[in-house]
Amino acid sequence: MILTTCAACAAPLAHNAPRCVRCKTRYCDATCQHDHWRRGHKQICKRTHRGGNAEQYHADKKYKEAVAEAVEACADDTKGQTCYICTQALHWKTKEGLVRGCACRGTAGFAHVSCLAEQAKILVAEGEENNLYGKVLAERWRRWHNCSLCKQQHHGVVFCALGWACWKTYVGRPETDWTRRTAMNLLGSGLHSAKHYEEALSVKETELSTMRRIGESEENILVSQNNLANTYHELGRFEQALSMQRDVYSGTLKQYGEEHEESLISAVNLSTALVDTGNYAEARAFMPDQVALTKRVLGSDHIITLDFQWGWARAFTRDVDVTAEQLAEAVANLEKAVKIAQRVLGSEHPSTRNYHRELAAARKSIARRRGA
Structure with a gap:
């Protein structure tokens, strides 16, 4: 169920929470259900039922x-x-x-x-x-x-x-x-x-708990965990995202081997999490081999390859201890990625915009270092 909170008090619900008999709206308990009925559910219950019940409506x-x-x-x-x-x-x-x-x-x-x-x-x-x-x-x-x-x-x-x-x-x-x-x-x-x-977090957490409850395959659970970790990252929960991405990457390697697309996706997500938690040296040590592997398996035009090159540049631009010469190599790779992205994805694609922003930041970083 995507309706994961009580309709009356908005508290998180278990998958088997009690429901309205007619429209299947879910509640914590009978008290919340009665309260919601008095506060207006009585007027919309039939309409919700006619609309296919609560989740469909x-x-x-x-x-x-x-x-x-x-x-x-x-x-x-x-x-x-x-x-x-x-x-x-x-x-x-x-x-x-x-x-x-x-x-x-x-x-x-x-x-x-x-x-x-x-x-x-x-x-x-x-x-x-x-x-x-x-x-x-x-x-x-x-x-x-x-x-x-x-x-x-x-x-x-x-x-x-x-x-x-x-x-x-x-x-x-x-x-x-x-x-x-x-x-x-x-x-x-x-x-x-x-x-x-x-x-997205509510949906992805529900998805993962549902998969575990019904005994979904390990492969699909890993995909769900990877998606959930990406949302943790966007919400600023970087350490939580990194911990989960390490587990996902380890699991996908065991499940598929290093050349499978799922393994490459989890690798690029792990590298992003490393950068966002300040583990720059680990990210830079991890990514070069992954970039070469991704180019060989998926090609230079694939978005995963481009994302790796974007992430590699971020591992330099965010680290104040790298030199301008070290950063210049990452910039050269990112310039190639930007040209490919504009050709394959178009200049208005969100990924292309991300690469352009990172390229501008990297060039400014080089200028600052050389100026200093």
Whole structure:
């Protein structure tokens, strides 16, 4: 359940907390339920029930809010454009506007969140109906978060809106159903991408506890822990994030070996955590081999490779004890990464902006050191 707090007092709830018999809204106990009934639940209980009960009603509401936020954020970029799926400016049914939150440029990539969600929903349904498994079904599922044109992941508020679209599609399925579990993961990632970190934390903690309760595989639990650690990091809980990232990296190495993409993802996250906790020397010792490995396995254009080079530069720019000459090498690598990012992701992509900011900071740092 994504509704993880009591509707009356907002206290955290166990997964088996008591519920309203009609609409399934959850409470700490009977006292909170009675209090909430007197304070207005009586008026909305039937409407919530008709909307599919509390979790579905909540998901539908949050989805509409997320779509409105995404459309507003993309308004300047989408003027005069049409959806590449339905070819309309306004969605024929929902009347929502257009969004674009991928690496598409020019006149490509504009769409309605509803159209993107409907395409993904149809593809996954066809995959399930035809008993597709493994990489084939995973490729279909990827349409929930990756653009079908540029093949890059959606980001920011567009990713968040797609996360809520996915969750509202599969929330009614059993806890053990893979689509529901994966939709919860996607929602947490979408909230994180939109910088709604407190909400993302609630979703990711719920996801991890659910996976442990139902006996999910170690591989999937490691992915969930990695995502949770990233949110701890964004909330400034750096030591907690570092401790979890060390465990995740160790676990992924044992599970997959060093060349698997999951191991490389956990490595770049560990390096970020090392820098943010001031372990600069350890980060610099760890990253060069990882950068070379990632280039060999995934290629120089892959976003994980670019993130490693960004992280390597951060390990120098934040350490006051390094020399200008030491920093210059990291800057040279980061300059190459920035050029690749602009070509592959576009100048407006959040990662490209991060690389540009770090490059500017590194150049200033070199100038200060040489000036001194």
